[in-house]
Amino acid sequence: MILTSRDGQCSSGAMLSTVYSPRERTLRALKAWAICWMLALLSLPIIGLHWFLVPGFSVAGVVLGVQRYRMREASRELNGRCVLCGKEFSLALEPNERAPLWKYCPHCQAALCVEAA
Numbered sequence: 001m002i003l004t005s006r007d008g009q010c011s012s013g014a015m016l017s018t019v020y021s022p023r024e025r026t027l028r029a030l031k032a033w034a035i036c037w038m039l040a041l042l043s044l045p046i047i048g049l050h051w052f053l054v055p056g057f058s059v060a061g062v063v064l065g066v067q068r069y070r071m072r073e074a075s076r077e078l079n080g081r082c083v084l085c086g087k088e089f090s091l092a093l094e095p096n097e098r099a100p101l102w103k104y105c106p107h108c109q110a111a112l113c114v115e116a117a
């Protein structure tokens with residue numbers, strides 16, 4: 001990964017991510033699906049709300065399952081050295097964050113552009 005500040009200085013960093021095997025992707029998808037459908041079943045006895053909750057969770061199960069199956073890689077962490085203040089930092093990333101993206105140095109708040117090397 002290459003970290004670039006607004007004025008064009010560069011440094012290098014590393015992005016850690018988890019790569020899912022096809023089996024893990026299937027299991028993750030089934031788990032999300034099962035949880036949603038369980039919630040749909042549990043909301044059956046809630047009179048009134050069950051008109052919305054049951055179809056809502058049923059659809060969400062399918063959507064989340066497909067989404068999770070498609071996710072081949074989940075970002076976890078970005079490690080690097082700030083271009084401006086020179087300090088090492090480690091930032092947690094959302095699973096769906098991909099380069100290129102902008103991050104702020106936790107020490108000096110400098111905006112850093114993260115790009116694939």
Ligand SMILES: [Zn+2]
Pocket residue numbers: 082083084085086087105106107108109110
């Ligand atoms: Zn900094």
